[in-house]
Amino acid sequence: MREVELYFGPQHLGMVGNFSITLKVEGDRILEATANPGYLHRGFEKLMEYRTWIQNFPLVCRINVVEPDHMEMVYAMAVEKLAGIEIPERAQWIRSIDLELARVGSHLFGLWAYANMLGFDTIGQWAMYHRDLILDLFEELTGGRVYHIYICPGGVRRDFPDGFADKIVKTLHSIGKHVPDYDDTFFNNPLFYERAHGIGKITQEKAKEWGAVGQVVRATGIPYDIRKVEPYAAYNKVDFDIPTREEGDAYSRIWVIRDELIESVHLIFKLLDNLPEGEVYNRVPNPFKWRVPKGEAYVRVESSRGELGLYMVSNGEDKPYRVHFRTPSYSHGLTILEKVLKGANIADVGNAMISLYVVAPEIDR
Amino acid sequence: MKMNKKLAEELELTFKDIEVSTPEDTKIEIFAHKEQVLTILRFLKNKGYNHLALISCVDWIEKAEFELVYILTPYLQDYEAYKKIGDIHLKMRIPRENPETGTVISIFPNAEPYEREIHELFGIKFAGHPRLTHLLLERDYEIPPFRKDFDTREYVEDVFGSIPPIKEEKE
Amino acid sequence: MDREQVIKALKDSGKWGHKYSFWVVYFCTGCGIIEIPPVITSRWDAERFGIIPVATPRQANLFLITGYVSLKTLRPIIRTYEQMPEPKYTVGFGSCPINGGMYWDSYNTIKHLDKYIPIDGWIAGCMPRPEAIFIAITHLWTMIDKGMANAYKKYRKQYKYYRRNQEMALGELQWPPLYPIDEDE
Secondary structure (H helix, E strand, O other), X not given: OOEEEXXXXXXXXXXXXXXXXXXXXEOOEEEEEEEEOOOOOOOHXXXXXXXXXXXXXXXXXXXXXXXXXXXXXXXXXXXXXXXXXXXXXXXXXXXHHHHHHHHHHHXXXXXXXXXXXXXXXXXXXXXXXXXXXXXXXXXXXXXXXOOOOOEEOOEEOOOOOOOHHHHHHHHHHHHHOOHHHHXXXXXXXXXXXXXXXXXXXXXXXXXXXXXXXXXXXXXXXXOOOXXXXXXXXXXXXXXXXXXXXXXXXHHHHHHHHHHHHHHHHHHHHHHHHOOOOOOOEOOOOOHHHOOOOOEEEEEEEEEOXXXXXXXXXXXXOOOOOEEEEEOHHHHHHHHHHHHHOOOOEHHHHHHHHHHOOOOHHHHHO | OHHHHHHHHHHHHHOOOOEEEEEEOOEEEEEEOHHHHHHHHHHHHHOOOOEEEEEEEEEEOOOOEEEEEEEEEOOOOOHHHHHHHOEEEEEEEEEOOOOEEEOOOOOOXXXXXXXXXXXXXXXXXXXOOOOOOOOOXXXXXXXXXXXXXXXXXXXXXXXXXXXXXXXXXXX | OOHHHHHHHHHOHHHHHHHOOOEEEOOOOOHHHHHHHHHHOOOOOOHHHOOEEEXXXXXXXXXXXXXXXXXXXXXXHHHHXXXXXXXXXXXXXXXXXXXXXXXXXXXXXXXXXXXXXXXXXXXXXXXXXXXXXXXXXXXXXXXXXXOOOOHHHXXXXXXXXXXXXXXXXXXXXXXXXXXXXXXXX
């Protein structure tokens, strides 16, 4: 048999996002896979050095299109740490609710991508519809469906409108009562087990060695979550679990995503019950003339894909000196994907890639 | 907190000629030389810092130096254990003319794309890296794009501004 | 459909066929791809307009370029556009293909997309709402009725200038010219 080089390229029905993999195959078996990012590179970190601190906010949320709130959160946390800005208590709780709603929306999007790729189109339609209900909530709160620009240094931009907490509860109940339908159709389906069992298997030691974070490492049995390791916002004031699984293959990863979705919904209810009163924004004077004092900071949050970090260096001027995002899809899509696809079949490439929860704009920035 | 200071003292005793400081409770900063980086990383990995979160590079153009920062965190599970250990920022500086250093892939296999990206965007060579090919960029630039002397607005004017629009046809 | 539309359809059934069955190439070009799954699923159902996504460019007649275009993406876009059979229509989605949008000073993105491939219409916004896509489709129907959606004919007539612009931006192209180029014009 001879070796052929195939391009699982950007224009492909199984590819979500602009990413490409070069495969060296022999018959049906992959000998070597090379990830080929760079189709979405905008040079964010260079562009951010030309804009002032407050002008960077609309830019930062466009790095990860599926869940922009975590990017805003990590940028606001870094600026607050360097400049020493304090946030009111109610703003911390509202930030947590905002981030958890974003996490629910992002998991529903991932479910659409994965179920469509396997062929379960019904689940894709349901998941997208439920995600749209959550985008309606965001539109009422912040004014935009996809890009919110809601979390700023000093708190959040505006308070909840009247009756908003009840609307959140009603929407989440209307999504939650379909969970038995999702389970019967997809998660407990023996076809899903046959398709996803054993694909892209990673052991615990290999996961730690290859720098895995997020669902990839939680599906091997290690409950590593930044919300417990280094709590931020209001996460140290409520009680929640970290779901894990044992096997480390695509089946476990999707089950971890489902468990996290349900856990996030319960967490939003707990946060809404104990929401304190007060201000939501500590006004920082003269935002166009801010000067952040000299220093550096590395802050991190738990986005829906894993550990999202930001390394920021400031030189005392009105523009950042160096900004570097550490995104979770970087090690998943570039190191782990290549190692997991060695020896796999061509038909499993989409399965492995989407179950590792790789989003292309995060890699390229 | 106490483990923080204990580790700082142990590092200063084991390695010569490095500076260790603890600016916060959960952070240790180490300033080292280029040749010591590999041994310090191996030492720290055995102490429990087994996750290489980020390799970043800062261009200090006034001092004509590049600063490489290695950020290490532990794979722990809860806040009580993390408070005792914290993060590590390992920094080293190399001169801006002909910058080169060694790779750390033998200790942390996930350092490979970080070093490839720094090579392409800053122009630093990593000796021993298996493939230093293009990762994100489509072409070679005269000055690597993330250096401070590359002006991106001027580049856009030159290259994209000089392409003429297609005129409407006049019948 | 009312009486006037039936008469219009019978008079020019070719145009009727083009308008009411736009098959879109499935290519996630940029960050605008986040609003396409809501459009093609059950809430903002696009199939009632006749729009479905298809796998290859040979089966498609509408190309939706969602979001900014980087240098590396421009090559697949040109190759996809040239493989689509005629008549074909292109729509630029978002503010970035119009004039660079938010990334106007980035060294890796294309600022004006209509210097490289011809565009029938633009949808402004960042992100545009799903309803904006449907309004754009109805505008495209009107343009096809009046005979104004002629981007593909422009590409054929002025291919020399498009090819020159593509080579200025990308360097050497690995595919031969689509139409023969007269050098002495």
